[in-house]
Amino acid sequence: MNHSNTSTDSATSHGLGQQIPYERFLDCVHCGLCTAACPTYAETGNENDGPRGRIYLMRAIVDGRLELTDTARKHLDLCLDCRSCETACPSGVQYGRILEPFRVDMQQIPAFTTSEGDATPAWFRKWILYGLFPYRRRLEWALTPARWMQKFGLDRLAEKLGITRFLPTHLQRMQQQLPRLKPHEKPLPEFLPAKGTRRATVGLFIGCVADAMFRHVHWATARVLQENGCDVIIPGQQSCCGAIHYHSGASEPMMQLMAMNADAFLEKPLDAVVVNVAGCGSMLKDYSHVTEELATHDPDAAGRINRLCSLVKDVHEFLAELGPISPSGKLPVKVAYQDACHLQHAQRIQKQPRDLLQMVPGLSLTHVDEPELCCGAAGTYNLTQPEMANRLGQRKLNHLLNNAPDVIASANAGCSLQLQAQLKSAGHDLPVMHPMEILDHSYRNQPLP
Ligand code: SF4
Ligand code: SF4
Known part of the structure; x- marks a missing residue:
C-alpha cells in the first residue's frame, strides 16, 4: 500500500x-x-x-x-x-x-x-549517553572516584548529609543506581586457552558499561567457556554494540560502532561470537536488520556486518548447543532467576539459562510470578523515565523475593543495576549474580559470597 x-x-x-x-x-x-x-x-x-x-x-x-x-x-x-x-x-x-x-x-x-516533553536534556545525551557510556576506558576512569568514595564510606555520608540532592536529576539518578563496585580487576587478555580438548574457538564480546562495571562477569564467563573446551579470543579493538545510540535515535554513530566490531571479530576464524549481556547480544544479532539500507550503497560493509551478526550467540544459547560439561562443586542455594527482556523476548532464550543453573549440584530455582514483565531497567530507561522504572522495579523485586531466594540471577547488566538499586532502597542485602558467575563458582568448587 x-x-x-x-x-x-x-x-x-x-x-x-x-x-x-x-x-x-x-x-x-x-x-x-x-x-x-x-x-x-x-x-x-x-x-x-x-x-x-x-x-x-x-x-x-x-x-x-x-x-x-x-x-x-x-x-x-x-x-x-x-x-x-x-x-x-x-x-x-x-x-x-x-x-x-x-x-x-x-x-x-x-x-x-x-520540546519540554523530552525527559533527557541535551547535555546528558552528549556528555554522558554518547560521550561516556560507550567508552569502557573513560567510564573506568570516571568510576575511580566512586570506588574510593565507596571504600571510605563517603558515598553513604554524602547521601546522609543530603549533598547528592544538589546534583542534576539525571546524575542523582545515576548515583542512586550505582551498585557496590567490585574491586578493580585487570582487563582480560586477548587470548585464553581451552582446558582439555579444544571443542571450539570463540570471540568474547565485552562491550562498554559491562566491561567497566561487570568485568568480574566477563572473567567468570571466560573461565566457564575454557572449562567447556573453548579457546577464548577477546579482541582489543572491539567497541560498544551501539544499542545506547540506536535506542535513543542516533543511528550514524551506531553504524560506525557496528563496522568497528565487524573488523575486530572477523580478523580470525571463529565458531561464534559469545555475548553475556542480553541487551548487547540482542543488538548484535539485530545488526543485519539495521544494515538493510547500508546494503544498497555499500554492500561490502553490509556483508561484513551480516557475517558478524550470523556468528553472534548468547552465552547460554552457545553452551546449550555445544553440550555443556556439568560442574561438580556443590552450591546448596535457592536462586530466583530473572528473565531479561532482551533474552526472553528479543532472543527467545528462556530454557537454556535455567537448564545450565540446574546443572549445579544442590542448586534449586524458585518460582517467580510475571516472568514476562520488564524490571524497568530497559537500557537507559531507568534514567529517562525514573517514575515508571521504579514502579516496575518494585513490582519485579516483590515477585523475585516471594519465595525467599538466597541469590537473584540475571543475565543482563542493566537489569542487575536496576535490581541492586531496588534491593538497596528496600533495605535488602541479597547478591545479584550472573548465571555465569554461579557456574564459575561451581566449576571452581568455591562457595557463593
Ligand atoms: S497481539 Fe497486539 S500487536 Fe499482536 S495483533 Fe493483537 S493487538 Fe496487534
Ligand atoms: S512496554 Fe509494552 S508496548 Fe513497549 S515493547 Fe514492552 S510490551 Fe511492547
Whole structure:
C-alpha cells in the first residue's frame, strides 16, 4: 500500500516513520492479546500505554491523521521496547521494528528534541549517553572516584548529609543506581586457552558499561567457556554494540560502532561470537536488520556486518548447543532467576539459562510470578523515565523475593543495576549474580559470597 498520499500534516512532512514498511502496521489485527503482557499497560491501564494503542498512534502519525503531539510522544516514550508484546502476539507483529525506526525519526525532528516533553536534556545525551557510556576506558576512569568514595564510606555520608540532592536529576539518578563496585580487576587478555580438548574457538564480546562495571562477569564467563573446551579470543579493538545510540535515535554513530566490531571479530576464524549481556547480544544479532539500507550503497560493509551478526550467540544459547560439561562443586542455594527482556523476548532464550543453573549440584530455582514483565531497567530507561522504572522495579523485586531466594540471577547488566538499586532502597542485602558467575563458582568448587 502506498500511504504517502495521505501525508498531509507537519509531522508527516518531516517524513516520520515513512521508511517503515507499511505492512508491519497492517500485521496488527487489533486483537489486544498483547496488552496483558505489557508492563506499562499493567501499571497504568491506559490503552495508549499498551502495544495496540502505540501501534495505532504511530500508524495514525505515519498516515497523517495525527500530529506528533506531546501527549502522543509521552505514550511512545513510556514504552520500554522490552518486546514482551512480540512474544505474546499471535499475529507475529514485529513491534520493535516499528518502534525503533520510528524513534530514530522522532529524534531527528528539532521540535521533538528541544520540546519540554523530552525527559533527557541535551547535555546528558552528549556528555554522558554518547560521550561516556560507550567508552569502557573513560567510564573506568570516571568510576575511580566512586570506588574510593565507596571504600571510605563517603558515598553513604554524602547521601546522609543530603549533598547528592544538589546534583542534576539525571546524575542523582545515576548515583542512586550505582551498585557496590567490585574491586578493580585487570582487563582480560586477548587470548585464553581451552582446558582439555579444544571443542571450539570463540570471540568474547565485552562491550562498554559491562566491561567497566561487570568485568568480574566477563572473567567468570571466560573461565566457564575454557572449562567447556573453548579457546577464548577477546579482541582489543572491539567497541560498544551501539544499542545506547540506536535506542535513543542516533543511528550514524551506531553504524560506525557496528563496522568497528565487524573488523575486530572477523580478523580470525571463529565458531561464534559469545555475548553475556542480553541487551548487547540482542543488538548484535539485530545488526543485519539495521544494515538493510547500508546494503544498497555499500554492500561490502553490509556483508561484513551480516557475517558478524550470523556468528553472534548468547552465552547460554552457545553452551546449550555445544553440550555443556556439568560442574561438580556443590552450591546448596535457592536462586530466583530473572528473565531479561532482551533474552526472553528479543532472543527467545528462556530454557537454556535455567537448564545450565540446574546443572549445579544442590542448586534449586524458585518460582517467580510475571516472568514476562520488564524490571524497568530497559537500557537507559531507568534514567529517562525514573517514575515508571521504579514502579516496575518494585513490582519485579516483590515477585523475585516471594519465595525467599538466597541469590537473584540475571543475565543482563542493566537489569542487575536496576535490581541492586531496588534491593538497596528496600533495605535488602541479597547478591545479584550472573548465571555465569554461579557456574564459575561451581566449576571452581568455591562457595557463593
Ligand atoms: S500487536 Fe499482536 S497481539 Fe497486539 S493487538 Fe496487534 S495483533 Fe493483537
Ligand atoms: S515493547 Fe514492552 S512496554 Fe513497549 S508496548 Fe511492547 S510490551 Fe509494552
